[in-house]
Amino acid sequence: MSNAILKGKRGIIFGALDENSIAWKVAEACHREGARFTLTNAPVAMRFGQLQKLGESLQCEVIPADATSIEDLEQLLTKSMEILGGKLDFMLHSIGMSVNVRKKKSYTDLNHDWMQKTFDVSAISFHKLMQTAYKMDAMNTQGSIVALTYIAAQRVFPDYSEMAESKSLLESFARSFGYHYGTSKQVRINTISQSPTMTTAGSGISGFDEFFSYADKMSPLGNADAESCADYCAMLFSDYTRMVTMQNLYHDGGFSAMGMSPAILE
Numbered sequence: 001m002s003n004a005i006l007k008g009k010r011g012i013i014f015g016a017l018d019e020n021s022i023a024w025k026v027a028e029a030c031h032r033e034g035a036r037f038t039l040t041n042a043p044v045a046m047r048f049g050q051l052q053k054l055g056e057s058l059q060c061e062v063i064p065a066d067a068t069s070i071e072d073l074e075q076l077l078t079k080s081m082e083i084l085g086g087k088l089d090f091m092l093h094s095i096g097m098s099v100n101v102r103k104k105k106s107y108t109d110l111n112h113d114w115m116q117k118t119f120d121v122s123a124i125s126f127h128k129l130m131q132t133a134y135k136m137d138a139m140n141t142q143g144s145i146v147a148l149t150y151i152a153a154q155r156v157f158p159d160y161s162e163m164a165e166s167k168s169l170l171e172s173f174a175r176s177f178g179y180h181y182g183t184s185k186q187v188r189i190n191t192i193s194q195s196p197t198m199t200t201a202g203s204g205i206s207g208f209d210e211f212f213s214y215a216d217k218m219s220p221l222g223n224a225d226a227e228s229c230a231d232y233c234a235m236l237f238s239d240y241t242r243m244v245t246m247q248n249l250y251h252d253g254g255f256s257a258m259g260m261s262p263a264i265l266e
């Protein structure tokens with residue numbers, strides 16, 4: 001069901017790898033709500049991902065860009081504005097990757113060179129994107145920028161490892177840049193703190209399946225799925241949330257407010 005809440009809006013969606021990706025569902029929701037946008041992912045993801053397929057089905061251009069490269073981001077923003085015919089109204093940052101998690105290093109034995117790579121891809125890329133858009137004046141007044149995060153930024157989830165610090169940094173960039181972009185152009189910047197979701201990035205965390213069912217039981221509404229996260233993103237890109245900025249917004253079926261759940265004790 002569409003309410004066309006994004007009719008006339010232009011944007012860029014980062015991070016759709018396959019049909020399980022949260023960004024994939026966001027692209028479908030934004031399309032349904034009347035937005036026009038480009039899709040992007042790291043050049044390496046083009047080889048094993050299915051982004052072209054999504055681009056064809058939604059009639060969107062796919063532009064490869066490494067989100068850690070300012071040059072790639074400049075080209076992406078320039079091409080997107082050309083293709084869409086004007087400045088942008090929204091951007092989704094849906095990017096995460098931890099080298100130490102991939103290589104199964106324990107938190108007390110992390111490789112700090114890899115950690116820097118993790119921070120660059122998962123968090124600093126968000127600042128790079130916003131700074132590049134800011135300098136190029138690529139966003140329309142009252143635009144909206146959203147990044148996806150996880151509650152491990154606030155509380156300890158041991159298996160999440162260095163991604164916890166990545167998410168803390170990401171959320172802090174949203175607040176700090178939200179000030180600058182808000183005062184200069186009324187662009188709002190928020191993070192959505194999403195439930196565990198069955199995706200490539202999610203299931204890379206050890207013990208993810210057990211944790212997924214724990215969180216599902218702990219949350220009064222159950223885990224929020226990728227489709228409902230996509231609807232929430234679409235709302236945040238819409239004018240209905242034009243005064244919401246610099247917030248970390250929990251989209252987790254109530255998990256973040258819980259202390260103890262009888263469902264877990266049973």
Ligand SMILES: NC(=O)c1ccc[n+]([C@@H]2O[C@H](COP(=O)([O-])OP(=O)(O)OC[C@H]3O[C@@H](n4cnc5c(N)ncnc54)[C@H](O)[C@@H]3O)[C@@H](O)[C@H]2O)c1
Nearest residue numbers: 015017021022042045067095096148196197199200201202
């Ligand atoms: N899945 C979960 O449980 C969960 C929960 C909360 C938040 N999140 C966050 O949601 C976001 C999307 O993850 P997902 O779960 O859909 O998994 P995903 O694996 O489908 O998406 C991660 C994306 O990051 C992209 N990426 C990696 N390096 C990149 C680079 N250098 N440049 C550009 N793109 C790059 C990957 O190609 C991939 O498309 C991430 O920020 C993740 O941390 C996920």
